Amino acid sequence: MLVNYCNPIISGFHPDPSICRVGDDYYLVTSSFEYFPGVPLFHSKDLVNWQQIGHVLTRTSQLNLRKAGSSGGIYAPTIRHHDGLFYMTTTNVSGGGNFYVYTDDPWGEWSDPVYVDQPGIDPDLFFDEDGTVYYTTSNDTIGQGAYQSRIDVQTGERLSDISLVWKGSGGQFPEAPHLYRIGEWYYLMISEGGTEYGHMVTVARSRRPDGPYEGCPHNPILSHRSLLKPVHATGHADLVQAADGSWWAVFLGIRPVGYPMHHHLGRETFIAPVSWTEEGWPVIGDHGTVGEAMPAGRLPLQPQPELPVRDDFDNPVLAPCWTFLRTPDHENWSLTDKSGSLTLYGSPVTLNEADTPAFIGRRQQHFAGRFAAQLSFVPQQNGEEAGLTVFMNERFHYEIAVTRTAGERKLIFRRKLGTLWKIENEMPWFSDTVVLTVTADKSHYVFGFAEEGKEQVVFGKGECGLLSTEVAGGFTGVFIAMYATGNGVHALAPAHFDWFDYEAYE
Template identity: 40%
Template sequence: MIFPKFPTHRLLQSLALALVIVPFTPPVLAETTKGGAVAGWAEFTSFDYEGSDPVFDQTPPKPGAFHNPILTGFYPDPSICRAGKDFYLINSTFSYYPGVPIFHSTDLVNWNQIGHILDRPSQLDVDGLPVSCGIFAPAIQYHDGLFYMITTNVYGIGNFYVTAKNPAGPWSEPVKLPLDGIDPSFFFDDDGRAYIVHNGNPPDKKPLYDGHRAIWLWEFDAKTQSVKNGRIVVNGGVDISKKPAWIEGPHLFKRNGWYYLCAAEGGTGPNHSQVILRTKSLAEPFVPFPGNPILTQRDMDPNRPDPVTCLGHADLVETPNGEWWAVFLGVRPYGGGYSNLGRETYLLPVTWENDWPMILKPGVPLPRNVKRPNLPPSAPAKTPLNGSFSVHDDFNGKELGQQWFFLRTPREPWWSLTAKPGSLMIAPRPVALHSIDKPDPAANGNPSFVARRLQHVRYSASTTLVLNPAATAGDAGLAALQNDTNYFFLGVHTEPGKPRSVFLEQRTKNTSAETLASETLPENAKAITFRMEGDGKDQTFSYRVTKDGEWKVLKAGVDGSILSTGSAGGFVGATLGMYARSTR
């Protein structure tokens, strides 16, 4: 299989493509104490996150309008479907677990997460995969009372789909498909036939230039779970003479007797765009729209104020009253084109002229405030997903909230909310945040890291750690991760018989892990609160050892661009959370 996206994937394409995942044997965990807590585990009592969007604060939505993006932070590759009056939205998760969050809405603006589609290890094996591998571009469809989600596990099992009668789950076990490439999507025609479109090899598997790919169309038989009669319907892009790169993310839909093929072109970076083609019969060639692209910002002035770039990878949906809307990804960069947030989800209306759709005309900057769809309002999001907001978690539940996730598939119970109610207990294990930077079939690489998305350029995140006198040798604290090579770790180092110290560790793809600053903690300290603050590139790392004490800056003026894709490469946004590791 070939999985093209950014030029950074040239390295991945040079690696072996057929990998066998070796089962991971978990180590023996620490025993539970008589009091119910877990001996030697790190104890976190709270997590706080606060972020502000200056553009949102300066120009809040007017009555009857909403603010883009609708999902902030690492929510790339959106796909959407409608079932009656209800809408469902999903996103890529790459090598994070559980995979593919699913959201519900009745108005397309306010979304509530109702679960994850891939929430069992049997559905999502991402052992041994770098952060930017795993689940690419899932697509969701609703047909005849059944929900379908189809996607690619890159360097895992490849292309597969799952189904559910209830979108909140449970979803079925994966059905593997014999398709190459990435980004598959279902289409169910009104004559009872079904199809799959996806990004695949060019003719004869011989690319004519870098980025030369094709869109394939297959007939799909739901009863036998099989495909047949595959053929190329788009070679290269809308105009192969111009050497279009990375045609991908295709979706098929039908309107007024026309079949439309909507796909992304140009790669998922600043040259990203969305194009449209159509035909009256799937047996006939698709004809491109003369006005392509129907969505892009690649020709806009990069120095414009508050830019949103990389628009593309769109999916379209029709409302019950006949309106059409598009969800798509975009990036909010700060100085130098860096973005720590990754690719986010945006929403715009679709207009039609001569049976051709248009999302945003060339040369028009993406509007941040948009008139709301003519739909009944949804309940406000239980967990804020856009705008300026603050959230607090005191870990009083029996299960982690849906905003939390893990890096790769967990194979052992190394965290607990019930061992000591009111605390998140994490086992320090010898698994590093940078444990994998290339596919490794013999590794699990699931660190003791409980993470959530970074959702603002301007943010503050903090967590409190109890300083257990019986703690074993190791480190615990607050981490900010971009990928397997780039991260910050603000933590406490414990070594029995020696004073504890607070430290800031940094790692990049060009350097090994290094300590930027460290200080000895008072011997009588009972707990420590860590705080990370960011404003674009500028990052500050602080701590305090009493609940209401003054913050002490450990290191300020740190270059936070290491958390950006511009620095680290890949396709994910930065994540934040509690991390513990053993050093025995």
């Protein structure tokens, strides 16, 4: 009996996947950009069902996002295992450049950064059989293509000059290099065309790790350019060999909706089988295309238990799904100030600034769902505000919130779309507690509220497409977040979120 698996394997804003296998265990990382902690880390036993076990960059000594603009911060990571250690290398484009961290236990803490004096982005670490370590980046500052040096992995010091090893097949933005030794060949796989609708994966090979490289005559080996498919922008791939000897590729893709097409969940992680031609070239999926349902082959599928809908904030630490917007200020939040609640203290920073507001959110990973939180909040001074936001970036977001204006407490629904900003609905509010809700489908968000023991009231509506990458720009995806602000001053009143629900409908 043939068994299929479903793509994406990690939904929502989880782009630029990289993967490694250690025995029967698989580990995968993705980009995180301006969100903290950095580099989500996943574990799987079967390549299809994944559990987030944490993040790689969890300390401010590893990651400073204070000056990160929207879609700045942490770009594409690579994860590798060598001689008992896990390595993750990435770029902080907002400060510090290329670095790697390491650990002997991926479930625990990772080291402080080791920086590499090599420009570019999307770094790759390759450990050759003779002990030589190659560091490869894509570098538009020098010239488009994959650039490489040898490094001392103990110190990060370069042991050679940086040299161009392959320009790619001719597409724009040759990026995301990954180097492998398979048999007698060294394979260099990159992405071209930009991480958009023209995205594609190409590959070259050489008898030497430093080239010269010969491009595959069948390039691109993965692309959905100009195809009528539910998945687009496929690219940024990484190869892994399963325990049974089969080969697989993880890669990013998007699932746009509507016409003209737009996507708001962000770039997601997909997987496809890899076959090999008689000449020894890799072929991803069905001659370079993939579907939402794909044959699992001999993979020993082990579905993960579903995560609970409700987070009661009873644990001493936040669940791995929760993230902050840039490096958090610890005085802005607490899990202990009110037992069984997440407490936010509004700072002067608002959601309209490329800064660090009191904001704790999670990625929207499903088109259809209901997201809700119970908020206890009594604003003490004008401008204090707390609620739920559907957030793409500081220029594009929607809110339902409790605030205080001209001495009066109000419930508001607001939309910010570029330079357009409007409170579209408001009403006096007298209760100290409210349940705020966001219900989503592929086209709209519906915002509502409910008093204790009463029916939900619809209070506002916003289009998903106006928070899409095609409108709002950038490389991220939509977050559903709890937030608080003093709108220019420090808020006096704490905002207590007693629980948060994430209920998927698909």
